Amino acid sequence: MAEILTGVALFILAVTALGLFRVLRAEFAVERMMAVQLLGTGGAAAILLLGAASGTGAMSDVALLLVLFAAFSCSAFALGQASPNVDGSERPEDGA
Numbered sequence: 001m002a003e004i005l006t007g008v009a010l011f012i013l014a015v016t017a018l019g020l021f022r023v024l025r026a027e028f029a030v031e032r033m034m035a036v037q038l039l040g041t042g043g044a045a046a047i048l049l050l051g052a053a054s055g056t057g058a059m060s061d062v063a064l065l066l067v068l069f070a071a072f073s074c075s076a077f078a079l080g081q082a083s084p085n086v087d088g089s090e091r092p093e094d095g096a
Helices: 001-026 029-054 059-079
Strands: none
Touching: 001 029, 029 059
């Protein structure tokens, strides 16, 4: 059973790497942020499968941290983007 889980984890890592290569070649920052999410979810899935194959319980903690870091980086990215007002101008900076 461990061999099957390891094989599936390697397959997920390969597919994630192919998708990551494609998304990182994009020209928009939003598409690059999708690469961070892809790496977070695909990496977490592979780590969980490898943890189940080896019987290591700490791997689930590592996978949860990876997903948490990916979510925090996306929320920081979204908060850092300037949203335009209704008239098309950017919002003024706070405190200015």
